Structures are given as structure tokens and as C-alpha cells.
Amino acid sequence: MARKQDRIGEGYGGEIALQNTKLGYGKTDLLQRAKEKGFVQKAAVSADEAFDGTIVVKDANLWYGSFQALKHVSVEIPNHKTTALIGPSGCGKSTFLKCLNRMNDLVPECKVDGSFRIGNRDIYGKIDVNLLRKNVGMVFQKPNPFPMSVYDNVTYGAKTFGIRKRSELDEIVETSLKQAAMWEELKDRLHQSALGLSGGQQQRLCIARALAVKPKVILMDEPTSALDPISTGKIEELCKELAKNTTIVIVTHNMQQAVRISDRTAFFLLGELVEFGDTEQVFHSPADERTSRYVSGRFG
Numbered sequence: 001m002a003r004k005q006d007r008i009g010e011g012y013g014g015e016i017a018l019q020n021t022k023l024g025y026g027k028t029d030l031l032q033r034a035k036e037k038g039f040v041q042k043a044a045v046s047a048d049e050a051f052d053g054t055i056v057v058k059d060a061n062l063w064y065g066s067f068q069a070l071k072h073v074s075v076e077i078p079n080h081k082t083t084a085l086i087g088p089s090g091c092g093k094s095t096f097l098k099c100l101n102r103m104n105d106l107v108p109e110c111k112v113d114g115s116f117r118i119g120n121r122d123i124y125g126k127i128d129v130n131l132l133r134k135n136v137g138m139v140f141q142k143p144n145p146f147p148m149s150v151y152d153n154v155t156y157g158a159k160t161f162g163i164r165k166r167s168e169l170d171e172i173v174e175t176s177l178k179q180a181a182m183w184e185e186l187k188d189r190l191h192q193s194a195l196g197l198s199g200g201q202q203q204r205l206c207i208a209r210a211l212a213v214k215p216k217v218i219l220m221d222e223p224t225s226a227l228d229p230i231s232t233g234k235i236e237e238l239c240k241e242l243a244k245n246t247t248i249v250i251v252t253h254n255m256q257q258a259v260r261i262s263d264r265t266a267f268f269l270l271g272e273l274v275e276f277g278d279t280e281q282v283f284h285s286p287a288d289e290r291t292s293r294y295v296s297g298r299f300g
């Protein structure tokens, strides 16, 4: 079934996919505010609250034109756990990740079928895609801070939902930067351009920006591949902290990283999900010979 092309999200470089609206910064409830301002329809509001829970994908197929990039993928990604997606280049990891917040809708000639549910919502059904993307945030390989100050980066989503009061925005900035373990580093640089930060700082700022609207799911596509070991360590620590109340799906080419931070691992090959299970099992006693060859570096 063809999905109509959807340009929502391009304002964020097609990436930020701002997250949950049900925020609770002090007296501020972004969901309520959005409702009052008429940014969110009532029906969509209840949908927003439902994007929490297991991600259940059944028999998913995806084509770019005539090329089939995902083949009969079925998987249940548990809530509030970290799931790593691994596999050789071009096997469909990013494609699968982007299905989970309908970022592939932005790609012309892309067709998806099968069933994708988060909690009790069919994410390709009658939903507000903006709300989906607010609940299911995304962090990319290359940090993509907006060309504006640190402060404006972090408050971008809240402002979209009508928050204007300085004290509320200040609280959002402090909370989000603390969550991303950057407050001490950046509290005196809030009004400087985010483009002046180091690569590692920019990536953590992007994570803070995503967290500022309290997503239920965070999709990360090789978030540390461009970073040094210290910045990588900080982001891994952050993932462990976030996983206490957020579902994380992370693509990584770093096998040690998958072992360090994930509860479950999915191994993709040529568009198929070859194996999915506890990370410990996938790495130490894989069921499929192809997984075994890949995780031991004997692939190909």
C-alpha cells in the first residue's frame, strides 16, 4: 500500500521528530497547552497518550521504487528496554528505524506494508503523524544542531507547542541539559551558537533537544560513530539512564557497544531480520549460523 508523501518534519531537517506532548515541567503541561492553543485535535490527544508500550511489527515490507529494502520483518521490541539493530552496511537498519516514526514517508517512491503498532496504536493508521513523531524521537549519526543558540535548540519543541513564558522555558533547558549531562558544561554558554560546540557536545545537545519534549521512544542511528571514546562513553551512560523509562532503539556497527548497552539485539541481513533475542544470547549462542559469523567477525 502506498503511503502518501508527507512533508511534516522537514522543518526540523526531517530529523528531530519532536516527541511527547505530555510534559510536566512545573505547572506546564505541553499537551494541555497545545490543546488550548488548538495545535492538537482532541482525538489526536488521546492517541498521543497511547504511544507507550511494546513496538509490534508484523510482516513488514518496504520498497524504494522497485527495490525491496525490508522483507517480511516481524519483531516485538519491548517497552523501556534498549534494543540494538546490527548488521552489515545496506541491510536495512536505518530503513527499519525510520519506519518507526514514519520518516520514510518523506522519501518519494517509498512504499510500506505490514503492520506497525506502538502500544495500542497502528502507526500507519489514522493518527496524527506530528504526534507520532513527538512521541518517537530520532537522533542521527551526524549531529544536526539547528543554527541557533543552545537555548533555542533545546526549547524549539516547547515553543512549537506554545510555551512562551521565560521561566518555563528556562526550566525545560535546565532539566533537559541535566538529563543529557551537559548542564555544568553549557550553563554559561546557553546563548552562544550551538554550531560552536564540539561534535560530541553537539550530539549530546541533539539528544537534550529530543528529550526536551519527553519522548516515549528514542530512535538512534549510529549516534556515536563520529565521536571520540570519551564522548561515546558519555552517550552510552546517558542511554543507560534513559532506558529506565524510555524505549531506545539504537543502530550500531560497534558490537561492544551493542553488548554494553542493549537488552535485546536484532540482526538484519539483506533486508531480513535474521535473528532477534536477548543480547547475551545473540552474541554468545546465536541460533542462526549467519548471526554467528557476523558477531564473530567471520562474515563474508
Ligand SMILES: Nc1ncnc2c1ncn2[C@@H]1O[C@H](COP(=O)(O)OP(=O)(O)OP(=O)(O)O)[C@@H](O)[C@H]1O
Residues within 6 Å of the ligand: 064, 067, 069, 087, 088, 089, 090, 091, 092, 093, 094, 095, 096, 107
Ligand atoms: N532513499 C532511498 N532510495 C533508494 N534506496 C535506498 C534509499 N535509502 C536506502 N536505500 C537502499 O536500501 C538499502 C538499505 O539501506 P539502509 O540505509 O537502511 O541500510 P543500513 O543497514 O542502515 O546501512 P548502513 O549500515 O550503511 O547505514 C540499501 O540498499 C540502500 O541503498
Ligand SMILES: [Mg+2]
Residues within 6 Å of the ligand: 093, 094, 095, 221, 251
Ligand atoms: Mg544506516
